[in-house]
Amino acid sequence: MKSNILLYSFLVLVLLSASGFAQQKNTNLDSVPKAGLFFQNPGNRDTTIVPLLVDAPSFYNYNFVYKKRLDSIQKAVPMDYNEYVHKYIDVYSNRKDMIGKMLGLSSYYFPIFEQALKAYHVPDEIKYLPIIESAMNPHAVSRVGATGLWQFMFSTGRGYGLKMDNFVDERKDPVQASYAAAAYFRDAYAELGDWLLAIAAYNCGKGNVQKAINKANSRDFWQIRPYLPLETRNYVPAFIAAVYIMNCPAFHDIKVQKSLMAAKTDTIQVNRFVSLDSLAIALHMEQEALCGLNPSYKKRIVNGSLETPKRIIMPAVSLADYAVIYDVLNNSTVSGSMEVILAANDDRRLKRKVKEVPQRSVAYHKVTPGQNLTAIANQYKVEVQDLKVWNKLKGNNIVPGQKLIVSKDASPGKSSTHNPKYLSYQGESSRHQGTGKM
Template sequence: MKRNVLILSFCVFTLAALTSRAQQKINKLDSISPISFLSTTFTGDTTAVPQVIENPLFYNYNFAYKKRLDSIQRDIPLNYNESVQRYIDVYSSRKDMMGKMLGLSEYYFPIFENALKAYNVPMELKFLPIIESSMNSHAISRVGATGLWQFMFSTAKGYGLNMDNFVDERKDPIQASYAAAAYFKDAYKELGDWLLAIAAYNCGTGNVNRAIAKAHSRNFWAIRPFLPLETRNYVPAFIAAIYVMNCPEKHQIKAQKSLFAIKTDTIQVSRFVSLTELAEALAMEETDLCTLNPSYKKKIVNGSEDQPKRIIIPKVSLANFANIYEVLNNHTVETSTRVILASNDDRRLHKKQRETTEARHAVKYHKVTAGQNLNTIADEYNVEVQDLKVWNKLKGSTIVPGQRLIVSQKSGLGKSAETTKSTKKYLSYKSKAKAAERL
């Protein structure tokens, strides 16, 4: 009996220690300031999802959380499990940040809902920009994903968004929301499951289909281990964000007032309009007007007869109407009207191109002439014969006049680089010695 009590006591003590250690790690994650969290991007395409500690023992199962998730579930399955609980812990502890999200949602959610409704996709998708960009129109990830919905350049182009020297429609809340809704429509049509479509939004349908093939399942939780790490976290974080945004009072989270807590009007212009001049006519801060119109790069709205452009402004008072009319209809903006399409800003693509260019420039060739052998060529370029054989895939030492050989390559064995470095030092030393002799 005493032995059983001792064993039981030891197990309880061990579990408590593990729980304490795991909680300390969670607290460390939660201690990241909201500013740091908003500006930090994760490895991958888009998301600002924080990492959490995976624990094989789900020791803090909360039936109240599950019941609340079940009550708000509509078209998308809102599963409750350890991974979702971890993200509920993270987001519910970031009260300031989630309070800001609640404030911003009053302005953005109606925009998102109109787009989602137009494509007949679930309304729950309106919560994705919370984990994508913290609802920041100017958010840019480390790989170049941009805007509220974090579109990569090529995907944005494919869904009709325009990027040129005047505008980046990935930052336009309305245009980008319709593009995102269209993407989800296509992804669901291909994958047949909303959680899989959401995963595909993060890592692409190709990665999701490969995970399906490996897991022999079309259930997200079954294929999750075969997805990129970021995507494994992305879906649980999405479910947790839905929970916290629907149950803020359960975690003492209060909505914070935002700049967007104003009534706005939409106008279409068919000419170039300066946002700076328009802000002055509206008697408002220029930065506030630019915040309402985040897609215009130069603070200039490049409207034309063929392609009128949208401007969001606060409700107009009669006192300012004459000044506003003047700016919209009679002012001339001194700038070139030439539109130049933007180039792909995918930083992964740029990195690959740079590496390819560097690799190409790193390779040096030599054309074999009569009487030359590997030893003489190796001596000429301060490399090893063995390096020449490896770089040129030579099985023996026979070479013929006219043959083209690689004689310098950064990705070689490394021995030649050491030899060259050593030779440079030796030559430098000789030069100094000769100079001393002359003195």
């Protein structure tokens, strides 16, 4: 009897396990957007590889293995496991080629990130953020102008010491931008007191996070999540999933793809203008490869000076090669102007705002004998009070020949001059001239 009960229990467990496996398998397939939909309308998002998912996905395939692995990975930054994180693990585990490339690039970039983060006492886990920010592409530029591995906006980058001029954009410099990002996280954590909130602030700004905190009356990210912008709601779960997949690739049959970035490099400081193309020839390497190690130089020219020496990163070379390199660094000439001009703000949102400001028309009327403000207001279908405000009149008194503004945003009913901004109605010689400025 006892053996029959045990056999029955075993069969039930097998059936439940099979059912759960089939259900989980179907769920995983259904939860992953079809190929080509990850970047559907990518212009609506700033981040490179954070697909927008259903805000409240169903969660009937809780995976204890995922949770156990996340628990083992967790250090200073909470690695919570929930339906949102699960969805992004599903997404990234199916993007094997992309994650394989990230694993390859990490061997070059992660030591740079780690050194900067350590200098500002920021958790090592933050090094995974450029994966979802830029796919570790120093030349990545978002729809609003965020640039580089860490996707700095112009004003934020400048505020954290990054230089942008006609020769260099340090938002693309892996070293400089990493130290700026580390400084930002130091400040965000000092203000918000939580690493997940600091990560959210990196995406939408500390102000938006603080507003969400006030609305939710909580400092827990998952509690304030509904009050954050949609992209930020997805951003933090995507980050946790990226940390997971980069630490557990073998469990998802993801293989490291070898990076073309040099494993061993040397760094030199130069105090004069140096051509990267000429240096590449001296190093017997592809020019694009050397520029890839120095992505911040816009013109492939390193604009070093005595006051501000500049860094050049190149593959490790033997002592025998230094004679040729020395000659390039000290004796080669660079054509063109060497004047350094500070760059202007490239925030594309500012340009859109300028374009969206409608031009307003201004119309004038010269007062004729017998006219009063009421008659003129009726003629142009405006209020007497509007006429007083537009013309800075303290009372209702006007005099013949006086020039009045009768409209600031639409053409009046009578004939006008051909200038759409300045519409003039002729009468007797004017005693009072308006400026005509808007």
